[in-house]
Amino acid sequence: MYSNAVWRKGLRKPNQPAVRPSGWQLFNHNRLARLGMWIFVCCTVLACLAPILPIPDPNATALVHRLAKPWLIQWFFGDMVQNPPVFEGWLGTDHLGRDLLSRVLWGTQISLLVGGSATLVAALIGSLLGLVAGFWGGRIDNLLMRGIDMLMAFPYILLALAIVAVLGAGLMNALFAIAIVNIPFFARNVRGVTLGVVRQPFVEAAQLVGKNRWQTLCTDVLPNVMPTIVITMATTLGWMILETAGLSFLGLGAQPPQADLGSMLGEGRKLLFTAPHVSIIPGLIIFILVMSINLIGDGIRDVLDPRLKSGVMGRPAAATNIRCNREADEFARPEVQGLIVNQLQTEFQLGHATYQAVNNVSLTLEAGECLGLVGESGSGKSVLALSIARLVPSPPGCIVHGQVWQDTQDLLSIPLAQLQHIRGNKVAYVFQDPATALHPMLTVGSQLVEAIRAHRPISYRQAWQQAVNWLERVQIPNPGQRVHSYPYQLSGGMRQRVVIAMALINQPKVLIADEPTTALDVTVQAQILKLLKQLQQDTKAALLFITHDFGVVTTLCERIAVMYAGQIVEMGYTTDVLNHPAHPYTHQLIKCIPKLGGEGALATIDGLPPAMNALPPGCHFAPRCPWAETRCKESTMTLKAISNSHWVRCCKPL
């Protein structure tokens, strides 16, 4: 429920889903929503029971007892001697001596009925218009939406007044007015969601299973739009009640003597100073009713559409939280030009579950060296890369152990300001998708200049010149012109070149490339790999290259580390690991890769990677390993050297 990106990228959901919590359970979990629910149920039940409760007729006048104060107020504040409390109904009476409690109950009933009906009418018509417009698109969409736009062009209350003026005053007409005024709201909301749903592949799939347009609309699109309709209804109901009250307050809704919360408020307004209770009580009831409905609406929204939940959209902290016991982690300060990661451990806290995305990873990266980090999705390789400069979103991410040494500094213990000076300067990143890594509204040149000037005090013109030079170094043809282009004007390969230029422009000591060529075509990938290799040799940066493709690693890296379930399971020179894989996982994984000239069925690895919140004891690969013994499932594995440059986390390496 936290950041979806994290959920998808770094973690794997449990293979066996637990019993699904029902919508009601989720709703009930939300205390405020439950409170709202109870208040609303109480109000509704009382309002419904109004005809059979022992209360006086709401329209019976008794001018003798007019403007009697509520019983409790009389009892507390009245002076017992001169004006002994007289019981004139629990909530007192209005200016005609009618019992307020009775009128409030009947009035609530009417307000709920009118508000509810108006919501239903508006939802039905509005959703239908929105669905049809969004699903069919084209002319129909244009026609319907321009109509809706015309409705929206008038201020809604004026429109409602105009409608009532045409139809005449009365509750029923107020209902229609409110419904009509709210149709655009539903139509626009539903159309927006429908447009998104219609573009999903499953709608095309529905076409291929032989459904016609209406069947697709009803069985595929509608169920996916329904949550929005329900949420909109739940959040609008309160608003509709307010609008009903508003029209009645103006004397256009309920007509006397009929009781309605709005008209009661209107009648009490004249006596606000002499008998405040006459207007305050219906006002309070409206407030309570609308508040409870809004709480319920928020609760329903959280259940049906968790992404909209307040708080989740909030930005993560500027750096990942660290929760280490510093004294216990004393580690000799090494003198390294490159990067040393020591016993790094990163976790995600989601609800009650702890996902160990990176588990005790240590690696060394010399200056000018290229280390390939290989693993399948969910193995924790991206989280490891992000942990190095504390870029894991926090919450839910948290580094619980380890150090990251870069040039005698532990990146995990220095203050944020210092860390920000290192990010993009000494430690730079290249991510998978160049389209999202670049700002779409700024030219390539200004983004490069920004990267330079964030770390070095040079003039704009000098920085611009450097940007052009760097575009030339990453082999972008015509750099003098390209520097003025926006990212969308460049092809994917060109964009990735720009991102690489941006990463290298400050001469970083460490470059971390997270699947930089995965989104590119093979021919472009070949160009980018060649470029990276050449630039890395020129700049002597240490390169941590993350990928899932063994072929790519071979072309680029001298050493390779294989990750599985958050741990490095094998590390060594690329030729050693590829030709003589010692860990069963590496061995199996290499056999899975289809090679040109291969024959017959491909080798596979049985089963799925373990859930990161329920890692199997002992070797994490043991449940899928054909060579596993009982001891593999019992003892914890450590990374052991099988030669002076080849390390394996296995008790019986191949």
Next chain:
Amino acid sequence: MSIKHGELPLLETKQLWRTFADKHSIFRRQQQGLHVLQGIDLSINAGEVLGIVGESGCGKSTLARLLVGLDRPSQGVVYFNGLPILGNDSSSTHVLGITNKRNNIINKRNKKLLAKSIQYVFQDAVSALNPRKVVAMSLQEPMQYLLGMANKHFQPRLKQLIDQVKLPDEILQRYPHELSGGQAQRVGIARALAANPQILVLDEPVSALDVSVQAQVLNVLLELKQTHKLTYVFISHDLSVVERISQRVVVMYFGRVVEQGSVNDVFHQPCHPYTRLLLASIPKLNQSLAIEVAENSAELPDPFNPPIGCAFAPRCPRAKATCFQEKPALTAMPGEGHIAACHFPHLP
């Protein structure tokens, strides 16, 4: 798989064009059309796997969508078992890019026939399943809408389908978001098989999967082909996957077929320089990159301003003046059914 001469191909396309043109609008100047497919001729024999390779933007996905009826050709006809099933019947009378609706063969009856014979497997398996339906619901839809099966027959068939793609029965009660990528893709294949089609069009079915999972899905596909005598149109940008699964390969570049032939011919004696570039660009295990061919940094030509001559000429190391002026036609190369569109092909 050897096919007897004279036998009718199961699926055939003739001069298939797809042009994305701006609709006429009062407010907008009509722009030049975008020719995504430019005269594609293919024939797929029963029981064969035809691999289609090419880079992004070469039109291979558009072609796949045309074959299953998700999109309509601007010009050209698709024949299934010799019958025109999609496209414009009298294509010769048409001006390029303008579809005459009356001549469009596709109608409701044809659409169902098409869906029963040709099914499609999506690249993004998870979003191709309705998120509000459990797997069983998604799988029974083709039986219900295409085959008109009665509800009582669903259960055994569902079990059979899910067994065929090697998934456990409890998957049937899961929602798409509870599936892993590989499981979802196998559900997608099961759904495609539910209506007993003869042809599966697979659009990058394993590109989004990890290698170990990719191998599982490919094995399922290979096995299903044997047991069900299926015909595949397998679209991928990954040449090693295509080589493993197909008998014949079509290489596409910029909306055209540039080379076509048996896997053996195309992969071992590639004649078109683009095919050679593709093959050389694949990063191989235990082998440093053949960097010489990747030298040229030019990319796909501007689709709004298409080149007059060969579209690959700007990137081609062998390009001569002719290449920039004349479009090469597909001509026979050594090897059975091996054709390539190049003025100066690599010949053995």
